[in-house]
Amino acid sequence: MKTTESPAPLPAESGALLTKEDLPPAAPPRAKKEGTVLNVFSHGVLVIWAIMVVMPLLWAVMTSFKDDRSIFSSPWSLPDSLHFNNWSRAWTQANMSDYFLNTVLVVGGSLVGTLVLGSMAAYVLARFDFPGNRFIYYLFIGGMSFPIMLALVPLFYVVNNMGLLNTIHGLILVYIAYSLPFTVFFLTAFFRTLPTSIAEAAFVDGASHSRTFFQIMLPMAKPGLISVGIFNFLGQWNQYMLPTVLNTDPDKRVLTQGLVQLAVSQGYKGDWSGLFAGLVMAMLPVLAAYVVFQRQVVQGLTAGALK
Numbered sequence: 001m002k003t004t005e006s007p008a009p010l011p012a013e014s015g016a017l018l019t020k021e022d023l024p025p026a027a028p029p030r031a032k033k034e035g036t037v038l039n040v041f042s043h044g045v046l047v048i049w050a051i052m053v054v055m056p057l058l059w060a061v062m063t064s065f066k067d068d069r070s071i072f073s074s075p076w077s078l079p080d081s082l083h084f085n086n087w088s089r090a091w092t093q094a095n096m097s098d099y100f101l102n103t104v105l106v107v108g109g110s111l112v113g114t115l116v117l118g119s120m121a122a123y124v125l126a127r128f129d130f131p132g133n134r135f136i137y138y139l140f141i142g143g144m145s146f147p148i149m150l151a152l153v154p155l156f157y158v159v160n161n162m163g164l165l166n167t168i169h170g171l172i173l174v175y176i177a178y179s180l181p182f183t184v185f186f187l188t189a190f191f192r193t194l195p196t197s198i199a200e201a202a203f204v205d206g207a208s209h210s211r212t213f214f215q216i217m218l219p220m221a222k223p224g225l226i227s228v229g230i231f232n233f234l235g236q237w238n239q240y241m242l243p244t245v246l247n248t249d250p251d252k253r254v255l256t257q258g259l260v261q262l263a264v265s266q267g268y269k270g271d272w273s274g275l276f277a278g279l280v281m282a283m284l285p286v287l288a289a290y291v292v293f294q295r296q297v298v299q300g301l302t303a304g305a306l307k
Helices: 029-062 068-073 085-092 096-127 133-145 148-161 166-191 194-206 209-220 222-237 241-246 255-266 272-292 295-305
Strands: none
Touching: 029 255, 029 272, 068 272, 085 096, 085 272, 096 133, 096 209, 096 222, 096 255, 096 272, 133 166, 148 166, 148 241, 166 222, 166 241, 194 209, 194 272, 222 272, 222 295, 241 255, 255 272, 272 295
16 A cells, blocks of 8 residues: 655745745844844943943043152153142141031031921822922922022022021022922922822831821831932032032131132142142042042932832
8 A cells, every 4th residue: 555645845836835944044133234234333331321420420530640740741651759748738728627617517517408408398289189289390490590609699698698608508508499390390200100109008017208208108108218219419519609609707618619729829839739639528528529439320210110
């Protein structure tokens, strides 16, 4: 008895259908190639941008350890020896220690006040519906768009009439008022992303509004608080215009005022090595704060998109 064999598939020329094995391999998608080119281009731009940002910082740090002769004769070379006396001279003789202490007091007090008041206002605006809610919210938004230069003259007279001119606590209050609009705007959007079921469960268990806020909702908003705290810290630490107008007492100057005074008082025979050392002193706390809290800043900025 003869066995029947399955007929072989006809060639493609005869019009028969091709099997899957006979099909030619699919060409790689064009989108993958375009995506690779785009990634290479974006990474190249980021590398160039990083070099443009990091190189001046490294050059300033390197220059702070040189003497004045080496700064002008070989500005791009490494220091022949580390002159740590530049830092000690800037810290003591240029009064950078006093300026640093004043800045820590002002920025520390204003940062705590801004986060406490801003988080409370943002929580109320985000969680409770009451007449005028949107109006108050848009008032804070309008405060972000108001140029601070237009308010310097009336602000000076207001602070002077209150007896807060040339005082640390007066400058702290002005910094808080200056930073509140952005803080409320940022934290209002963050509090809206938090689940309401946890707060409702706390109310059912008998917790008050204040206890629910400080013990439950505020710890949940930690990434947002750290993010907005870093932004406020950067802005307040580098603030120059407000203390120049409201703080004319030489004993109450902050770091930005001290650096400008150090540069102006030098004239043509300045202590450039001491000036660079003072500049690095003012720059290091900002860099350290960002390096330490970098992950929390990213989490706070992306928390609303991930929830």
